[in-house]
Amino acid sequence: MAVAFFVAWDGRPLSPTGYESVGSIYLWLWILVQTLCLMLPALGLLIVCAALNTKHACGKHCAVLVNVYFLSIPVVLVFDGLIFHWIGQRLFSANFANGMGDFARLLPFVSNGSLTLSGWVAAFSVGIPAFAWILSNWLVTHVKGRTKTPFLVFVAAAYGLAFLCGASHFMNATSDLTEAMEYRSSAHPFHVFGVLRTRSVGPNTTSEWRTHSGDKTATASAAPSDQQGTSSYMARERRLRMARALPSRQNTSLPDVVIVVIESLRPEVLTKDVMPNLSNLAAECIDCRYHFSGGNATNHGVFSLVTGLDPIWFGTSQRFNPGMYRWFKNLGYVTGFFAGADDWDAFHMSGFIRAPLFDEYEVRPRDGISSDRRAVELASAFLSRAERHVSMETTRSPRLAMVYLYGTHATYQSYSRDQVDQPAADNRFPFPYPARLRDAVWNRYRNSARTVDRLVKPLLARDCVIVVVGDHGEAFLEDGTAGHGIRLSRYQNMTAALLYCPGESARVIEQPTSHTDVLPTMLSFLKAQLSDPGVIDGVSLVQASEQQLVARRFCIRNYLDDDYGLIGPWTKDPAKPFAYRFTARIKTETIKPLNGIDELGLEMDLETGNEMSAELTEWTSQFYRHFTKTQTEPK
Numbered sequence: 001m002a003v004a005f006f007v008a009w010d011g012r013p014l015s016p017t018g019y020e021s022v023g024s025i026y027l028w029l030w031i032l033v034q035t036l037c038l039m040l041p042a043l044g045l046l047i048v049c050a051a052l053n054t055k056h057a058c059g060k061h062c063a064v065l066v067n068v069y070f071l072s073i074p075v076v077l078v079f080d081g082l083i084f085h086w087i088g089q090r091l092f093s094a095n096f097a098n099g100m101g102d103f104a105r106l107l108p109f110v111s112n113g114s115l116t117l118s119g120w121v122a123a124f125s126v127g128i129p130a131f132a133w134i135l136s137n138w139l140v141t142h143v144k145g146r147t148k149t150p151f152l153v154f155v156a157a158a159y160g161l162a163f164l165c166g167a168s169h170f171m172n173a174t175s176d177l178t179e180a181m182e183y184r185s186s187a188h189p190f191h192v193f194g195v196l197r198t199r200s201v202g203p204n205t206t207s208e209w210r211t212h213s214g215d216k217t218a219t220a221s222a223a224p225s226d227q228q229g230t231s232s233y234m235a236r237e238r239r240l241r242m243a244r245a246l247p248s249r250q251n252t253s254l255p256d257v258v259i260v261v262i263e264s265l266r267p268e269v270l271t272k273d274v275m276p277n278l279s280n281l282a283a284e285c286i287d288c289r290y291h292f293s294g295g296n297a298t299n300h301g302v303f304s305l306v307t308g309l310d311p312i313w314f315g316t317s318q319r320f321n322p323g324m325y326r327w328f329k330n331l332g333y334v335t336g337f338f339a340g341a342d343d344w345d346a347f348h349m350s351g352f353i354r355a356p357l358f359d360e361y362e363v364r365p366r367d368g369i370s371s372d373r374r375a376v377e378l379a380s381a382f383l384s385r386a387e388r389h390v391s392m393e394t395t396r397s398p399r400l401a402m403v404y405l406y407g408t409h410a411t412y413q414s415y416s417r418d419q420v421d422q423p424a425a426d427n428r429f430p431f432p433y434p435a436r437l438r439d440a441v442w443n444r445y446r447n448s449a450r451t452v453d454r455l456v457k458p459l460l461a462r463d464c465v466i467v468v469v470g471d472h473g474e475a476f477l478e479d480g481t482a483g484h485g486i487r488l489s490r491y492q493n494m495t496a497a498l499l500y501c502p503g504e505s506a507r508v509i510e511q512p513t514s515h516t517d518v519l520p521t522m523l524s525f526l527k528a529q530l531s532d533p534g535v536i537d538g539v540s541l542v543q544a545s546e547q548q549l550v551a552r553r554f555c556i557r558n559y560l561d562d563d564y565g566l567i568g569p570w571t572k573d574p575a576k577p578f579a580y581r582f583t584a585r586i587k588t589e590t591i592k593p594l595n596g597i598d599e600l601g602l603e604m605d606l607e608t609g610n611e612m613s614a615e616l617t618e619w620t621s622q623f624y625r626h627f628t629k630t631q632t633e634p635k
Contacts, residue, residue, distance in 0.1 A: 010085070010186065011436025026165060027184070033166035034189040035073065036159065042069045071129035077192055078124050082117075084186040086432035087560070088480035088487065092194060094204040111411045113430035201487060202595035202603035205562050205583045233587055239535045240318060245327035248527035254331060254398040255502060256383050257465040257522060260456055261302065261402070263409040264484060265449070265470025267291070267496040273420075274446050275453035278468055278498065281460055285500035286521070286541050288513040292567060293472040296492035297485035297559035299349045301471040301515060306352055308519035308536035310623070311557035312564065312586045319351040323536065324519050325358070331528055334397045336360035338379040339404035340371035358402075368413045372405045372455055379403045380458045403459060405452055408474075410483060412441075412448035421446045432482040442476050463502055465525050467518055470495030479600040485559035488579060489601035493556045493565070499541065501525035509541060511549040512567050514556075517541050537623070553619040565597065566619055577604045580612045591616055 045066050080091035089096045143151055190196040247254075267289070272279045294304025294311040303314050306322040313319075325335055335358045342363040344353040355361040362378045364371050379401045407413050411427055421443035425433070433441055460466060472495055475481045479489040486492065497513065499521050516538030523529060524542040537554060553568040556579070565579030577596030584591040593612050596604040606612060 010081075010184070010434045026169075027187070029162045029165035030169050031188065032158070032162040033169075034195075036162065038073060038189055038193060038195075039070060042066050045069075067133075071132055073189065074128040074132075075125045077187075077189060078121055078128070080192045081186045082121055082432070085434065086482055086486075089200070090192065090194070090198055092192075093200070111427065111429070111431055113428045113433075116428070117430035117432075199602050201561075201563075201597060201601055202581055205594070231587075231589060233589055236535065237316065237318070239532050240323065241321075243323070243327075243530050243532040243535045245330040245523065245528050246531055247331050252527075254333070254526055255463065255465050256398055257328070257333070257400040257467070257526075258379070258383060258459050259305075259400070259402045259467040259518075260459060260469075261305070261404045262452055262456075262468065262470050262496075263298070263404075263406050264445075264472065264474035265408060265495050266445075266474055266491075267470075267494065269446055269449040270496050270498075274449050277453050277457045277460060278496075281466065281468065281500055282498050284462075284506050285466070285498050285504075286507045286509065288497040288499075288509050288517075288541070290510055290572070291469075291495060291497040291513045292493050292515070292554070292556050293470065293495050294515045295557035295559060296472050296488065297347070298471040299347050300557045300559065301495075302349065303352060304515035305469065305471075305518055308516050308538040310514075310516060310537045310555050312555060312584055312623075314557070316586065322352045322357070327519075327523070327528075327530070328400050331526065332397055333400045334359045335400045335402070336379065336382045337363070337402045337404075338375040338382070339363040340375045340406040341366045341404065366406055369407055369415065369451060369455070372407050372452070375403055375405065376455050376458060383459075383461075383464070401459075403456075404471075405455065407452045407455070408445065408448045412445045414444070414447040414451040415454070418450040418454065419447045420450065435477055438477050445474070445476070462500070465502075465522060466498070466500040467522065468496070468498040469515065469518065470497075479602075487560070487601035488556060488558045488563065488565040488581060488597060490578060490599035492601075499525075504542070507541075509549065511546070512552065512554075512571055513541065513549070514538060514554045514567075516554060553615070553622065555619070563594065566616060568615060568619070570615070577606070577612075580615055582616055589620075591620055 045062055076091065083089065083091050083096060087096065185191040185196075185198050188196065191198045269275055270278055270282060293301035295301050300311040300314055303309070303319060303322075304311055306324040307313065307318055308323055309318055328335060337353065337358045337360070339353075339362075342365050344350045344363075360382055362375070364374060382401050383399055410431055411429070413427075423440050424443035424447055425437060425440040426444075429437060429441060429444070456468070472484050473490075473492045474484050475486070475489065475491040478491045479487055481487055481489075481492075484492045497515075497518065499518065504525065514537075516536065517540070518538065520530075520533075520536060520538045520540040521542055524540040530536070539548065539552070541549075550569060553566060555564045555566050557564050563581055563583055565581055567579055570576040571578055578599040578601075579597055581594040581597050582591055583594065593609060593616055596606050596612060598604050
């Protein structure tokens, strides 16, 4: 029954076209084999129960343990299926255990559909064991005292057929069906209980590190030092604190700047039929077609945006004194922040999104479309130039408005007139959702993007510098997960980026770019520069040549686990990994390679780890502005 529930819930085909009925039988028999095998460890205990008098206390305890073991199997399948549909990880996996502490923060995003789903899961968790108990008692009552031969023959035939199917599976007699069954690993008890390995993101990140000698260390090895005896990290932190923005010597007035951050923005929706206003802007600006956020969640993405730093800096003091705000104030800007959400502290963002950092700060709790509309109205008033006409002698300071729009975050809200893509899921859809609902949820997301495009139109005046980016991407089961913040993948870490400046030529950039590039590009638009240009990780997309962009390396960060992905010249090569996964400690300047991953965020086989170590070493040497050794763990 547990398997039947998730087969119906998932809605994916049971087998390739032409084998539907055969595939259904094959799946059920193969799962039966797995379930029977998982029950084998309890057979010994069953024998003990039979040998002992069931009225004896020890016999009763053994019977209870056996029943609990048997009846827990479908309950585990239910919960594992729910987790696997959401984050693509097993219930018993270390990645799921590591992320448990962050799941409490997701409670504000629970929808009516999610509550309904939780109710069904609870009902099945109680109902399946109860049904099994009632059925077994009924069988015992009706088989006792009667001839058992027909019943035993039936059971023996079912077991024999199941194990023949299992043997066929292991011998790969029907490769197409085998491949289809493996794809449905959420329904396989062997996968759920770890008997068969599920394809995963790769090695788990751990707090223990190893140096070249292989000895375990509580922390990473000592950091290399510069000529003053301080680490490269500390030297660079000092440079960051001292850096200032230097205005152009030309006595021209600076334009206003508006930065629009759109939640969970997938680049595929920047089309004329979904987001016509932003699509028109894309034709007039620097359009980054292969752009990465600093991470797959808002905190790391916005951090890279406002600091120009790779997300490896997130745990440092730079989180509390972002360069963007300091440097724009150096240039004489009045700054404002306007948002349709206010949960910055819950997601570790209050360091760089808080009232004291801005001249004007207006946020409200999430309230669907209305809170986004209010944020746009307040930002438009902040940027209004009507006051310039009050007096010809009055000089108005340039303004920077940062606007955060939440409408494209699940559950993807939209105006009724924008609900063009149909069939679309209604606001009761569960999260996580099954594969059969994927297209309907995607249509609902496209409709919400259409509404956000309508709302943002007043902020797209072409006499301003305009930046439009997503805070991160969003997965719609393409990488086996729903949402974001779960996995380093193309779908969760890539987003859109449009950078417009009056008078600048339009340009399409197909090479990988990063949120770290936005800040230096804006300074180039303003003909300003940093007193120490090399202090940040991003590059100006106005000044960078095609060769420089091709050769770039930068990192992206995962929210759910403490791991990073290195993006570089290999990323767009289908024969090579999408990214090299690693963990790092910036303050000790130590990095540990883990594995290569594909664009789904899943582990790829590498012939050797030499290329990965070499690329990480090259990035590290650029990151700290001199060569440092990469600490590796022997494989």
